[in-house]
Amino acid sequence: MSTIGRFTAIADGLVVGYGTTPVLDPVDVRIGVGVTALLGRNGGGKTTLMRTICGIIPALSGTISVLGEIVADGAAVRTRVGYLGHELAVAHALTVQQNLMFWRDISRASARARMRGIDEIVAQFELRPILHRRVASLSRGQCQRVELARMSMSDPEFVVLDEPLTGLDPLFASQVRSLLRSWGETRTVLYSTHSVPEALALADRFLVVRGRSVVELGGDGFAVSEQTILRHLQVAA
Numbered sequence: 606m607s608t609i610g611r612f613t614a615i616a617d618g619l620v621v622g623y624g625t626t627p628v629l630d631p632v633d634v635r636i637g638v639g640v641t642a643l644l645g646r647n648g649g650g651k652t653t654l655m656r657t658i659c660g661i662i663p664a665l666s667g668t669i670s671v672l673g674e675i676v677a678d679g680a681a682v683r684t685r686v687g688y689l690g691h692e693l694a695v696a697h698a699l700t701v702q703q704n705l706m707f708w709r710d711i712s713r714a715s716a717r718a719r720m721r722g723i724d725e726i727v728a729q730f731e732l733r734p735i736l737h738r739r740v741a742s743l744s745r746g747q748c749q750r751v752e753l754a755r756m757s758m759s760d761p762e763f764v765v766l767d768e769p770l771t772g773l774d775p776l777f778a779s780q781v782r783s784l785l786r787s788w789g790e791t792r793t794v795l796y797s798t799h800s801v802p803e804a805l806a807l808a809d810r811f812l813v814v815r816g817r818s819v820v821e822l823g824g825d826g827f828a829v830s831e832q833t834i835l836r837h838l839q840v841a842a
């Protein structure tokens with residue numbers, strides 16, 4: 606895995622936002638292998654920051670590098686980064702199986718060395734009972750499973766997930782927590798959540814949107830408490 610030093614993502618004076626309007630003050634953060642939780646108030650800028658890190662939306666100014674590549678429009682890192690957002694990347698009109706075949710084909714076309722087989726993914730995400738159903742007919746939690754399966758197929762080195770545990774039943778949520786932990790052993794996992802206890806149980810490090818700033822907590826040997834995170838969240842934008 607290529608990194609700059611021990612960091613897999615480096616934001617330098619990164620300004621995220623829409624049009625000409627910044628959502629946050631310039632962001633300077635370093636992220637490494639492991640699980641990093643991103644927390645913030647509603648509308649605080651988490652999704653905007655994660656989408657910019659992946660190159661889905663452009664930075665207004667400053668730079669973000671991921672896995673040693675400068676992310677501009679995302680092309681440099683597209684095949685190495687997995688993003689799970691609020692909107693479905695899978696096609697509603699296709700069945701689960703058709704979607705998985707489609708993602709396998711486009712990932713193969715991008716000549717990735719690592720690709721996981723559909724059977725393995727179907728078993729891991731317990732998709733057999735819904736394999737031939739159109740995505741449009743699935744529940745929110747079932748769609749989330751298909752999205753996670755789709756993302757896992759290309760075995761990304763850098764994984765960014767926007768509230769991945771929302772809407773999942775307790776059993777599947779527990780499996781996804783295990784998945785994030787195991788990814789975090791060798792990969793970079795950045796995920797957003799509104800659950801502070803869950804973040805404390807799962808993550809090694811924390812990015813907290815404090816007003817218009819993003820502060821880094823943890824990773825310095827000092828334990829991070831729920832109170833500390835809540836105190837940062839109370840700062841008004």
Ligand SMILES: Nc1ncnc2c1ncn2[C@@H]1O[C@H](COP(=O)(O)OP(=O)(O)OP(=O)(O)O)[C@@H](O)[C@H]1O
Pocket residue numbers: 623628645646647648649650651652653654
């Ligand atoms: N496409 C867009 N165009 C303009 N402004 C947007 C757009 N999407 C989001 N915003 C604004 O950017 C700000 C940050 O939104 P964002 O979705 O990043 O917050 P969030 O922290 O992910 O929120 P939540 O926890 O509610 O999901 C909000 O003020 C929002 O209204």
